[in-house]
Amino acid sequence: MIERVGITWQLSDVSGWGVFGWNLVVELIKRGKPLPLLLVPPDIENPPANLQGILDTLGREQAELDNMRSINPGRIATLDGAAVLHHLGNDLSLSKVSESFRGSVNAGFVFLESTHINPANLDKVAKLDRVLAGSSWNGEVLRSLGLENVEVLLQGIDPSLFHPPDEGADNASDRFTIFSGGKLEYRKGQDIVLAAFRAFRERHADARLMTLWQNPWPQTSETLALSPHISSLPGTGPTGQLDLAAWAASQGLPEGSFDDLGFVPNARLPDVLHQADVAVFPNRCEGGTNLVAMECLACGVPTVLSANTGHLDLITDDTCYPLRDQTPVASDGGTDGWGESSVDELVEVLEDMYQNREQARRRGRAAAEWMLQLTWERQTGKILNALGWEAKT
Incomplete structure (x- = not known):
């Protein structure tokens, strides 16, 4: 026994x-x-x-x-x-x-x-x-x-933590806040997020990119050298953490459009997610189902997911915004089944969410209900x- x-x-x-x-x-x-x-x-x-x-x-x-x-x-x-x-x-x-x-x-x-x-x-x-x-x-x-x-x-997911904001909660902002999470590396696709956000921000000056990209193993961030979307890799600040704000600026993001939240304990993450209008995960690969993405869905955040690998277990017709345009990822091996998301498709999906916010919120609420089975x-x-x-x- x-x-x-x-x-x-x-x-x-x-x-x-x-x-x-x-x-x-x-x-x-x-x-x-x-x-x-x-x-x-x-x-x-x-x-x-x-x-x-x-x-x-x-x-x-x-x-x-x-x-x-x-x-x-x-x-x-x-x-x-x-x-x-x-x-x-x-x-x-x-x-x-x-x-x-x-x-x-x-x-x-x-x-x-x-x-x-x-x-x-x-x-x-x-x-x-x-x-x-x-x-x-x-x-x-x-x-x-x-x-x-x-x-x-x-x-x-823990539904006592990760759930939509309480009715009447005031999380309103004059910014359109896009959340992106996951330790910074090529596999997670933050370079795709940067490229898409840069183009989207040119259309909408009220857009803000809020990130949890810090990496406890910063050396793995060097895999971003494989990306066609960035001109340099992030450096480290005096504390040894990645200097993401300086890096975002070097990639063309205007001052005030990018927030690096550092490391946030899991129990405090709902407070962050409740500030987001949408969440984006154009990941090239997820071995699991992407825990942070699951927690976004559970919080009712309208969420964009690349339609590849582990994300496929989370994608239904009415609970998220899938990125269907996936092409193979070329590398030195081991990437069978990975998917490269289209920057252009992500920009257009963000535009749809921006223009049709109530529809996006309805999809977010449906996702929160769906996540209760997990x-x-x-x-x-x-x-x-x-x-x-x-x-x-």
Whole structure:
């Protein structure tokens, strides 16, 4: 019988994997059984007071496991009665933590972006009891590689945080605010956002681009060198963060039209999203379903999504604005299935949203209703089912 769910990646409130892990832990605690088992130290600032005690207990337990690993380096520890969720990297690699632990049940979880996979990693993953894929596209890629133990499981949203503004809330502004989120890199398509916004701003001086583009791993931003839409890469400021305001100016955005919000904890993100008139995600690839995009949809923000890869799980006829003009992405390999969005199409979609705001708001409200089928509570239940856990009454 499964009594614990081992988590092999770090909980946090700023990264996609971290937010996923944190919400999984919260839902497991709410359920009471099976309890989470942390295998990496958490990094949560200001957790809810009602969860601080159990988080401290889980942290102490994790420290004891760390100590055990240091005493027995290279030894694989067996966690009887635990189902271990193994973080799989972009090449299906297992982390050092995952290599150190095995449970009674072992499942990999992956948000695969590259289709270039090391055969040795594929062999290791094939030996797991189950591989959980973060999107239908990921599931198709994994099955095409010969894996048979694959199940698609989408991420979720917390409806207590991510919901449309309360009726009567005053978020009105004289600006047309376009939100764009995701760590700055070629895959996320912020260069397409800049190019489209620059053209759109020439038509509408009231337009404002509000971004959450900071990248905890700024070196990955250098992949933007592949872009045909920008003339330079961003530098870093005195704090070591990307100097995005200076970069936006160097790419032709007028002063006062661009806001860099830095890093915003997940619990404070709804306050940001409620300021947005629209959100744009012309991403070239998403291994999962793009958690920030899901949270925009849940908040009722009219949202533009590139019709490729993981985004396809979020696209319906009346809940978003899909970018259908997708061309293959040329690179040095591993980009099969990626899509290049048209700058011109994005500009015209923004124009439609600008001119028909009530229609856009209706679509946003429909999206918020649709997203209620993807709550963390529901998705955690599906994860437990995939792990073979059954509630005992």
